[in-house]
Amino acid sequence: MLTLTQSLLNEIEAHGVASYPYEGCGLLLGESTGEQNTVQAIFPVENRWEVEDEKRERFYIAAEDMLRAEMAAMAAGREVIGVFHSHPDHEPVASPRDLAWAAWVGYSYLITAVRQARPGESRSWQLRPDRTGFDEEEIVVQ
Amino acid sequence: MATIRIPTPLRPYAAGNKEVKVAGNTVEAALDSLTTTYPDLRQHLFEGDQLRSFVNLYLNQEDIRYLDGAQTSLAENDTLMIIPSIAGGASAI
Secondary structure, three states, X not given: OEXXXXXXXXXXXXXXXXXXXXXXXEEEEEEEOOOOEEEEEEEEEOOOOOOHHHHHOOEEEOHHHHHHHHHHHHHOOOEXXXXXXXXXXXXXXXXXXXXXXXXXXXXXXXXXXXXXXEEEEEEEEEEOOOOOOEEEEOEEEO | OEEEEOOHHHHHHHOOOOEEXXXXXXXXXXXXXXXXXXXXXXXXXXXXXEEOOOEEEEEOOEEHHHOOHHHOEOOOOXXXXXXXXXXXXXXXX
């Protein structure tokens, strides 16, 4: 389960809209009990996919940005608990590409649809322990 | 002994530890020590004998690729961080 405030969800949607027509991305910071990931802050980063036009359908979070997020989380007494990215004019469903290039099991993989520069639905996914696919997790907006 | 900081989602596979003190004078030896102590971690970090492609290692916040890679020497108070890179996208591959 992924828990976050409406305000944080608004920030995530706004980042997706600001990145449109490209995919926007960032990290979710907060705390994790294993069963529940609670977002307390977001850490937007640049989509570092190298080919400009392909950013409409691809994102890349570089390790150096991930390191900055880890250091920021540590300084605030938080953890990196997941990743968010937008799907411009696509469903917020984890794709085969999301699966192939996913990171840790246990992260929340939150995807927000952005349609014609307007925020759409957000859905969150958990990578299966054997990395064969994603299962959807409940989002609780407080 | 150097310290390896365990990423949050992997802590259940390392007895809940945030950090683990490891034996070994190189990054490679430290990872061997870590995954020998906590074998359930191995599948998350390695694919076969190789580190998974998204796994990066930072020694005192410096990418070991720009040091001596897996053979980078570790000193007593060094901290090794395991940092993923992440990619994806809307359409199928």
